[in-house]
Amino acid sequence: MKPDNVLKISGLKVAYGGIKAVKGIDLEVDRGELVTLIGANGAGKTTTLKAITGTLPPCKVEGTIAYLGQALNATQHATKSFKLVEQKLAMVPEGRGVFTRMTIHENLLMGAYTRNDKAAIETDIEKWYTVFPRLKERSTQLAGTLSGGEQQMLAMARALMCHPTLLLLDEPSMGLAPIMVEKIFEVIRDVSKQGITVLLVEQNAKLALQAANRAYVMESGAITMTGNAQDMLHDPRVQAAYLGE
Template structure:
């Protein structure tokens, strides 16, 4: 579904991604793990078109019979319209707007009113707390509720690939477990997930496969259960 080859990205004069290559199959859940500043967020931002690569390619195939799209040559809004949705670090909800208004913003590029209504109903069923708080200002929600809102808003664009950046950041352990359970349900509906997460234990429990990024380079990759049992990964990211 997504094929990244030899990606090189700079932020200003800083070389942040070095020859990154990774692949994601349709319906998979894939995690990127690594320390702060390793290049995980930059990878997602480049896929979304928010950063422009100096070299390499990002090829995306929305459906098995679709022609591949060169995301590295596309604008962000066209990437979203093609079915790639990005839930950013820090959640990024519009705090003064209501829960319902935030969710509807996720469908901004759509014009199928009946489909939007069906998706909204499904999301409010998936996240019942959002249904209860639909008229509340998003800024008045707890951190966990804002994370659910950010995921729900991303789903309103009807993505085929959902990218999440640090969904557990700043949340209590019980809320983190709840968020990951909901993400599992989203993945089971057929949405492919690419997850950036510093909580390597949760990420490897959740994902089918994972890549380890260090200083802008992929240094390891494989099935999550194999990486979770690798001595180097355990020492560096899983507390020994």
């Protein structure tokens, strides 16, 4: 494993009964990179993220997933998903996963549950309120009453409260109005500039490739292309398959 590897996936296979969702993929993300994994619905992208975080339903998983040089999925010592947050690995899941019966403020505090630096936690909450003013306006509102876009903002801010080394984002633009998508991607780019390593799974291939350093294309559980994200933006195969050009 290279010294600057944050995440290294080797030969990952995931099978549900006879269905092979992921077919032996290799993928790596280096420190400070923003890497995107693009592909059609059902390509195996979300399954890959869930394999990293240990949140898959019962299934057969083969291969290795290493985070900061440590195997996360060694059979006897698989890292419990809640322990990953303590190791500074955070995920914003598809569908956002906010705590609907807690307020915005309480959700943000939950994001910092591994920390005990109270003053710094409050400073961070104020920082995210500045980035997402709508959250500040509604800080005492239950998260379940927010719009989809507001919930996405909250899910991102909550994940960032643990000061992650690696941030996994699963379809952050899904179902959002164009203006909200623009805001979310602005924050993703800013987070990357702050040095946080990001693995982004996204159906909006154009926005994802514009934001990323490198990209992987996944089709039917296999990686079919990988390379510099800007080059892939102009690749006729990617344009034909994912950019509608």
